[in-house]
Amino acid sequence: MKTILTYGIILAVLTGILKFVEYRFLVRDLSTAFYVGTVAAFFTVLGIWMGLKLTTKKEGIQTSSTATNTTFPQLDVDAALQNSGLSKREHEVLTLMAQGHSNQEIADELCLSLNTVKTHSSNLFIKLDVKRRTQAVQRAKEMGIIA
Amino acid sequence: MKTILTYGIILAVLTGILKFVEYRFLVRDLSTAFYVGTVAAFFTVLGIWMGLKLTTKKEGIQTSSTATNTTFPQLDVDAALQNSGLSKREHEVLTLMAQGHSNQEIADELCLSLNTVKTHSSNLFIKLDVKRRTQAVQRAKEMGIIA
DNA sequence: CTCCCGCTCACACTTTTGGGTGAAATCAAC
DNA sequence: GTTGATTTCACCCAAAAGTGTGAGCGGGAG
Numbered sequence: 001m002k003t004i005l006t007y008g009i010i011l012a013v014l015t016g017i018l019k020f021v022e023y024r025f026l027v028r029d030l031s032t033a034f035y036v037g038t039v040a041a042f043f044t045v046l047g048i049w050m051g052l053k054l055t056t057k058k059e060g061i062q063t064s065s066t067a068t069n070t071t072f073p074q075l076d077v078d079a080a081l082q083n084s085g086l087s088k089r090e091h092e093v094l095t096l097m098a099q100g101h102s103n104q105e106i107a108d109e110l111c112l113s114l115n116t117v118k119t120h121s122s123n124l125f126i127k128l129d130v131k132r133r134t135q136a137v138q139r140a141k142e143m144g145i146i147a
Numbered sequence: 148m149k150t151i152l153t154y155g156i157i158l159a160v161l162t163g164i165l166k167f168v169e170y171r172f173l174v175r176d177l178s179t180a181f182y183v184g185t186v187a188a189f190f191t192v193l194g195i196w197m198g199l200k201l202t203t204k205k206e207g208i209q210t211s212s213t214a215t216n217t218t219f220p221q222l223d224v225d226a227a228l229q230n231s232g233l234s235k236r237e238h239e240v241l242t243l244m245a246q247g248h249s250n251q252e253i254a255d256e257l258c259l260s261l262n263t264v265k266t267h268s269s270n271l272f273i274k275l276d277v278k279r280r281t282q283a284v285q286r287a288k289e290m291g292i293i294a
Numbered sequence: 295c296t297c298c299c300g301c302t303c304a305c306a307c308t309t310t311t312g313g314g315t316g317a318a319a320t321c322a323a324c
Numbered sequence: 325g326t327t328g329a330t331t332t333c334a335c336c337c338a339a340a341a342g343t344g345t346g347a348g349c350g351g352g353a354g
Contacts, residue, residue, distance in 0.1 A: 087300060100282030103341065113303050114340095120301085122342065132310090133341080134281055135247030234330060249310070262333050269312065279340090280311080 090124040091145065093117055098137040098146045237271040238292070240264055245284040245293045 086094065089110075096106045107117045121133065130136045140146045233241065236257075243253045254264045268280065277283045287293045 089301065097281065098285075100277070100279055100285050102279060102339095104339095112301090115303050115305085116301075118342070119303080122344090123300095125342085130247070131342090132247055132249060134244065134284060137281060137284070138245075138247050236331065250312095251310085259331095260333055262335085263331075265312070266332080269314090272312080278312085 085127050086124055086145070090120050090127070093120040094124055094136060094140055095146050097121065097133050098140060232274050233271055233292070237267050237274070240267040241271055241283060241287055242293050244268065244280050245287060 092110060093106055096109060101109070103117045103121065104114055106112075107114045110117070121136075125131065125133075125136055128136050128139045130139055137146075239257060240253055243256060248256070250264045250268065251261055253259075254261045257264070268283075272278065272280075272283055275283050275286045277286055284293075
């Protein structure tokens with residue numbers, strides 16, 4: 001969540017830099033091909049970097065469907081949440097649950113009470129129609145709603 | 148190897164498209180900002196896609212064991228058990244554990260006492276260096292010792 | 295504005311899980 | 325024949341997990 005926001009800010013800053021470079025381009029009359037190629041290469045590298053960061057960051061946020069991605073990863077996450085029938089918080093709990101964390105650890109990482117985590121887990125168990133957390137992880141992986 | 152070549156070809160094709168778009172840009176006199184922004188966004192998405200493809204390569208670890216052997220099937224099983232460091236019973240408990248069963252259910256299916264299942268699970272936790280059953284399932288799947 | 299839903303938390307309770315110790319039988323190996 | 329690993333089980337205890345109820349709060353829909 002916070003990371004995506006960070007990437008958004010970085011992207012905005014880079015767009016600003018782009019404008020500046022563009023200004024210099026118009027003034028100094030550089031080669032158009034060179035300029036565009038540089039921009040393309042730069043943003044390709046940026047994209048690769050973002051991809052690396054998003055995939056290696058504790059598995060917490062996954063795009064999960066690379067083929068249909070046309071804009072930004074968070075839209076994919078939202079779509080995954082909606083078709084899973086789970087709320088945002090429940091999905092977060094489930095994700096950490098699948099990483100082998102205890103309820104207490106989940107509570108600490110999400111800054112919640114242990115009771116709240118229990119409530120979320122109970123609710124998502126009902127929604128996933130399971131009785132234990134191991135089954136929930138299994139089901140979630142089958143449905144592709146977690147990494 | 149082949150993937151890198153594929154990406155190179157894709158990149159070359161996209162560069163060609165870029166040239167074409169550039170030509171259209173010079174002819175039709177579109178907005179420079181819009182054009183550059185489009186290129187930047189496009190290559191950012193491309194980069195993210197490449198990053199995802201390049202990083203999510205080694206997920207599919209095969210368990211093998213079943214299809215290859217034609218003479219002595221037990222050798223495969225024994226080999227899997229040995230390189231996992233688990234005993235036969237511990238592996239059975241782990242397998243059922245990964246299927247989301249409770250200790251009581253495992254005890255029923257293996258015709259064991261609940262205490263025995265607990266003993267086996269505790270021992271396999273130590274051998275897998277984990278503290279919870281969810282982590283054990285995770286680790287076991289990483290090691291490819293269960294389905 | 296009211297109602298519903300999601301998020302939060304508490305409290306009490308049961309079940310499950312995990313840790314520790316001990317111990318008996320078996321079986322293979324040295 | 326002793327040793328070590330495995331399998332089996334018991335008992336107790338603590339922690340974690342799960343269930344049920346109730347309740348306050350904030351946002352979005354009607």
